[in-house]
Amino acid sequence: QRMQLGDAKAAEIKAVSIGKTFGAFRALKDLSLDIGRGEFLTLLGPSGSGKTTFLMILAGFTAPSEGRLMMDGKDITDVPAEDRSYGMVFQGYALFPHLTVEQNIAFPLKVRGRSSADIKRRVGEMVERVGLTGHEKKLPTKLSGGQQQRVALARALAFEPSVLLLDEPFSALDKNLREMMQEEVKRLHQETGTTFVFVTHDQSEALALSSRVAIFNHGELLQVGRPQDVYERPENRFVAEFLGEINLLPLDALRLDGDKAAGQFEDRTIVLSQTRPQIGPKAVAAVRPEHMTIAAIPQNAGHNAIACWIEDATYLGAVTKYHLKTRSGTSIAVSMPTAATAPFAHRSDVWVSWPTEQGFLLPHQNET
C-alpha cells in the first residue's frame, strides 16, 4: 500500500538539520527551514551554493545524507518522489516535444487516472489561466520561450499539487519576458494558494516575488526572512552584499548602547541602529546607496556626515548614481532620485549623510 500524500491544497514543509555530501564534498550543511502553508519561498544564492540540491531533496529525487523532512507533520524523508506528487517547473522547459500544448497539460492528469471529462475541463481552465487560448493544438517547437514556460507552469499546476517547485524557470528568457513571467507566477501563486518554492540566483527576482527569501552560500542557509527584512537588516556581510550594493565603513572605538551603536570613521561620529545582540570589537557601518544623500553642507548636526568629493556621476533616468571618495580614499556610492537633486559638479567637495535608522552594524569579517 502506497502512502498517499499531497492531497491537501497547500502543504507545510519542515526541513530538520538536512545535510548532503557528495563523496567528500559537503553540498548542504545542517539546514533547518520551515516552509509555511501557501507561502512563496525563494531559495537565493550564488551558483553552487546548494539551492538545487535542496530543491531536489524536497522533490524526493535526492536523498539527504542527514536530517529529516516533514510534510504536514508526517515524516516524508523516505517517501519517493512520485508519491510526494509535487508540481515542478525547470529551466529547460522539459515539455514532451511530440505532444501538443493540451496533451502536455493533460499528461499528469492522465497519469493520475482522472476521467476524460475532468481532464478536458481542467486543461481548458489551465490553458485560459496561463493565456494560451488558441494555441491548444500546437507543438512546443511552434511556441516562443515564454509560451513554452507557460505550458510548463500549466502542466505543473494542472493536478493541483500541494507544493510547486520551480528551479530558475525564467533564466533563459530575456529581461522583459522574464518580468512578464514573474508577474504571471505571482498571480498563479495568489490564485492557487499553493506552497511555492522557487530557486534563483537573481536577487531582484527573489525580492519581487517572495513572501520570504532564504539566502544560501557554500551549502549553508545564512538567513531567511521577508524581502524587506533581509534587504534592510541583513545579518552578515554576505547577505548584505548579495542583495544589492552597500557602503561599508570600518569603525573605530565602537560603543554599543541598547539598540544603538556608535563609532568613529575618519574622525566623524557614526550612529547606527544595532539589531545584532553579539558583535565583535571590529565592525562596519553598513548603509545602502539609496539611503544616503549628498549636500553642500552637512545635513546632520553631530553625526553621520562625511566629507567627500565627487569622482563620478552616472545618469540612470529615474536615479543618478554618484561615486564619491572620502578623505582617506574610501569609496562611497550614493544613488539619488534625479528629479529631486541639482547635479553636483565633478570633483566638487560635498557632504554625505544618512538618517541613523537607515544605517546598521555588521561584523567586520564574514562570519558564517
Ligand code: ATP
Ligand atoms: P546553480 O545555481 O549553479 O544550479 P546551486 O546553488 O543550485 O547552483 P547545486 O546545484 O545545489 O548548487 O550544487 C551545490 C554543489 O554541489 C556544487 O558544488 C555542485 O558541484 C555539487 N553537486 C551537486 N550535485 C552533485 C552530484 N550529483 N555529485 C557531486 N557533486 C554535486
